[in-house]
Amino acid sequence: MSPSAADLLAxxxxxxxxxPWRAAPGxxxxxxxxxxxxxxxxxxxxxxxxxxxxxxxxxxxxxxxLAAADxxxxxxxxxxxxYYARARNLHACAKAVAAAGGFPRNxxxxxxxxxxxxxxxxxxxxxxxxxxxxxxxxxxxxxxARIHGVEAPLPGAKPxxxxxxxxxxxxxxxxxxxxxxxxALFDLGATVCTPRNPACALCPWREGxxxxxxxxxxxxxxxxxxxxxxxxxxxxxxxxxxxxRVLLRRRPEKGLLGGxxxxxxxxxxxxxxxxxxxxxxAPSTAAWRPVEGIARHGFTHFELEMRLYAAPAVTMAxxxxxxxxxxxxxxxxxxxxxxxxxxxxxxx
DNA sequence: CAGTCGTGGAA
DNA sequence: TTTCCAAGACT
Numbered sequence: 369m370s371p372s373a374a375d376l377l378a379x380x381x382x383x384x385x386x387x388p389w390r391a392a393p394g395x396x397x398x399x400x401x402x403x404x405x406x407x408x409x410x411x412x413x414x415x416x417x418x419x420x421x422x423x424x425x426x427x428x429x430x431x432x433x434l435a436a437a438d439x440x441x442x443x444x445x446x447x448x449x450x451y452y453a454r455a456r457n458l459h460a461c462a463k464a465v466a467a468a469g470g471f472p473r474n475x476x477x478x479x480x481x482x483x484x485x486x487x488x489x490x491x492x493x494x495x496x497x498x499x500x501x502x503x504x505x506x507x508x509x510x511x512x513a514r515i516h517g518v519e520a521p522l523p524g525a526k527p528x529x530x531x532x533x534x535x536x537x538x539x540x541x542x543x544x545x546x547x548x549x550x551x552a553l554f555d556l557g558a559t560v561c562t563p564r565n566p567a568c569a570l571c572p573w574r575e576g577x578x579x580x581x582x583x584x585x586x587x588x589x590x591x592x593x594x595x596x597x598x599x600x601x602x603x604x605x606x607x608x609x610x611x612x613r614v615l616l617r618r619r620p621e622k623g624l625l626g627g628x629x630x631x632x633x634x635x636x637x638x639x640x641x642x643x644x645x646x647x648x649x650a651p652s653t654a655a656w657r658p659v660e661g662i663a664r665h666g667f668t669h670f671e672l673e674m675r676l677y678a679a680p681a682v683t684m685a686x687x688x689x690x691x692x693x694x695x696x697x698x699x700x701x702x703x704x705x706x707x708x709x710x711x712x713x714x715x716x
Numbered sequence: 717c718a719g720t721c722g723t724g725g726a727a
Numbered sequence: 728t729t730t731c732c733a734a735g736a737c738t
Contacts, residue, residue: 409734416724416733450722453736485736505734523718554734563732564727594731595719624721668721703723 371515371573373542373549379572380552385559387414388421390551397547399471399496400431406491407458407483411451414558420449434459435466443628444700452628452702456621457483473497495547502533502542503550507557513589514561517578521590529589599671603646604633606678606712607654613691614709615651615681616701624667629701631708632689636672646677652687654679663707672704676711 384390389405391397404424408417424445428434434442439459446455460482465471471492472478479489486504493499502508509522512532518525533553536542542549560567568580579585607615616629634641634649643658650656656677663674681687692700694709701709 406734411721411733411735412723413725413733448723450724451735453721457736483736487735491734503734506732507734550734558734626721666723668723669719 371576373536373539375572376552376556377541377545377548380548380555383555383559384551385555388418397496399492401425402496403461403471403484403488403492404458406488406495407454408449410454410488412449416449431462431471432466434462439627447628447700448703448706450703452626454483456627471496473499475499475501491550493546494550498546500537500543500546502536502546502553504530504533505554507561508533508553510563510589511553511557511561511573514566514579514585515573515577517582517584517588519584519588519590521592523592525589597666597668597670598638599673600636600638601640602634602636602672602674603641603649604631604674604676604708605650605656606631606659606676606708607651607681607687608678609681609691611691611693613693614697615687615689616692616697617651617689625702625704629690629697629705631676631701631705633674636670641675646675650677651689652681654682659712661711663711665704665707667704674708674711676708678712 389401405417405421408421408424427441427445428437437459439456442455442459443452446452446458449455461484464481472481473493474497475489475493478484478492479486484492488503490499490501490503491505494501494503509526509529512518512529513525516532518528518532520528522529536549537546556571556573560571564586566585568574568577568585571577571580574580577585579588615632617632619625619628619630621627632649632651634646647656656679659676659678663676665672665674698706698709
């Protein structure tokens with residue numbers, strides 16, 4: 369009574385989610401749209417991606433349009449989505465694909481492109497090109513851990529879970545519909561085999577599930593403990609001109625928030641900044657006045673507390689950066705920088 | 717290989 | 728409030 373692809377696909381044909389990037393049965397599949405959705409969905413929820421995917425596609429309808437765009441346009445369109453290396457790699461990948469005349473149709477070729485790792489290569493390969501592979505994301509890891517009763521913690525258990533997933537393609541029923549099989553696993557993980565309170569009563573694989581049999585389904589997959597996130601401090605400077613515009617700068621291409629616009633400021637470090645030391649990092653000499661309050665933001669590996677100073681610009685000369693109205697800046701900035709605009713709300 | 721790299725919603 | 732987490736990739 370082991371889990372069968374036939375049972376899962378039958379369930380999928382009845383309960384599949386309707387998603388913007390998902391072609392209806394029989395509908396033509398667009399590799400560009402599938403690739404875009406897979407990159408956008410990396411570590412990002414379906415709910416968050418939905419409206420951003422539609423907007424992105426409207427602005428860049430084809431891989432050629434994306435390849436021809438300036439980085440500033442792509443950065444603005446990605447602002448707020450996080451993990452900005454994805455946007456840089458997306459842009460580079462679009463240029464490579466446009467130059468090559470299309471996407472590679474096999475996983476090896478896909479995986480050689482920027483921003484496409486083992487998961488995305490398998491997902492695009494299976495969904496767009498019917499490659500007989502099983503992409504392993506968090507959903508698939510969870511489903512495999514439970515079905516096979518894998519109690520070893522992640523990330524160490526990743527290889528065994530990947531092997532279990534790959535074994536699914538030995539079933540000719542799965543091999544006949546690789547894209548649907550992959551998306552069936554996603555939907556099962558997202559709607560039934562959920563991280564908390566899995567709905568085992570609705571699961572097409574319940575009878576063959578080792579974790580369900582042992583009553584430990586909610587405890588799998590186990591995960592190694594994560595280190596605590598340290599606190600860092602920064603001070604930022606909001607310079608505004610007579611037209612109400614604020615001064616922004618482009619961050620270095622690599623590293624945190626790489627290539628994105630920012631409100632100028634100090635580096636972010638463990639020790640709080642004394643005022644005199646912080647002012648050394650101001651973009652110009654001006655009548656800097658502290659803005660009341662503290663802006664907080666949580667990153668993956670540290671927490672941040674920012675203070676803000678504001679001043680009117682006395683001269684436009686020799687100040688590097690871009691002047692933007694706060695209304696326009698908001699949409700072009702990463703969320704952490706939007707918090708500074710929010711803090712300054714009464715000032716600007 | 718373990719660390720880096722965002723964000724917002726849910727519990 | 729804190730913690731966890733979501734269709735991971737890159738170094």
